[in-house]
Amino acid sequence: MDAAPESPPPAAQTTPQGEIGGLAWGYCFSESGVAEPMQGQAPLEALEKQQSWLWLNFDLLDERANATIGALPNLPPGALTMLRSTDDRQQIDGFAQVIGGVVADFELRDPPGEKLVTRWNFAMTPYAFISASRRPSQALNQLHIDLQTGRRLPGVLALFHALMHELASAISLVLNELGAKLNEMEERSLDQKEVGSDVLGQARRRLVRARRQIVPLRGVLIHMLSERPYWFDEDAVVECQRVAARMDGLVDDLESLQERAHALQDELKAREAEKTNKRLTVLAIVSALMLPPTFITGVFGMNVTGLPFQENAYGFWVACGLMAASAAGMLAVLRRIRLI
Secondary structure, three states: OOOOOOOOOOOOOEOOOOOEOOEEEEEEEOOOOOEEEOOOOHHHHHHHHOOOOEEEEEEOOOOOHHHHHHOOOOOOHHHHHHHOOOOOOOEEEEEOOEEEEEEEEEEOOOOOOOOOEEEEEEEEEOOEEEEEEOOOEHHHHHHHHHHHOOOOOOOHHHHHHHHHHHHHHHHHHHHHHHHHHHHHHHHHHHOOOOOOHHHHHHHHHHHHHHHHHHHHHHHHHHHHHHOOOOOOOHHHHHHHHHHHHHHHHHHHHHHHHHHHHHHHHHHHHHHHHHHHHHHHHHHHHHHHHHHHHHHHHHHHOOOOOOOOOOOOOOHHHHHHHHHHHHHHHHHHHHHHOOOO
């Protein structure tokens, strides 16, 4: 029997006005790298013809985006699956001559914050860079704004590297803010002012969050070099290595901030221990000074006959004198052994 013909892929979703469902923006780039916005069905037609390179960005919160991405031409199934993936793990993989991956980015905020992290998926071919995200991200939207103000990008790899540099700049802003907070806490510590342990703990927590983002991202860049297809020329390899080196520098800065935070925490612990020791020393001295008078009052407080000074009119003052003399004697002993 003849094999049943393969069913054609589903048609891309469109709106009644002819716009592509789920497409946030699309650009077609000229040979000089000038970005021209695309409307209607033009992005899909250009992707099919592969005459110039494109950047298509999809909003995965749009219910039509999955169907539209699934019908994109000239992309292998693995790359289409990567574009629609909900996996939060940063990764990169090769599908024939297409590279796909997931990158962690900051949500679009000013300034960016390491607590608000989103992911964007991408598939990269010689003729197209296709990205998809569920929330506006720092790198994608900043580059989108730059293109609207005239920035030029000569190729797909240049766009990817520009996104990585935008992401590195956002990470650098976060680390600079954390570094400024640590500087402030160190200054307060040197001035013998109170430094809240909760503030330091919050800074350390933010550094841990930043590390979870930076270190895997560096690994993604290194892995991409090993998975590079034929259209990665030497200039692209050098640029990718340069971006990876910048990420290495950010990792070094992050580790330096973490070491400073650890050192500051150790100093705060030592200071708290010193304060506790001083309080315990004061308490021990007071207890030692009160021990002899307490003993005397205990002796005179015994309910037995024959206690001295019972019949003496000045017995109370004599007992007080004995207590004062014993306390003074204990004070002299403590000074002699240099406890005070």
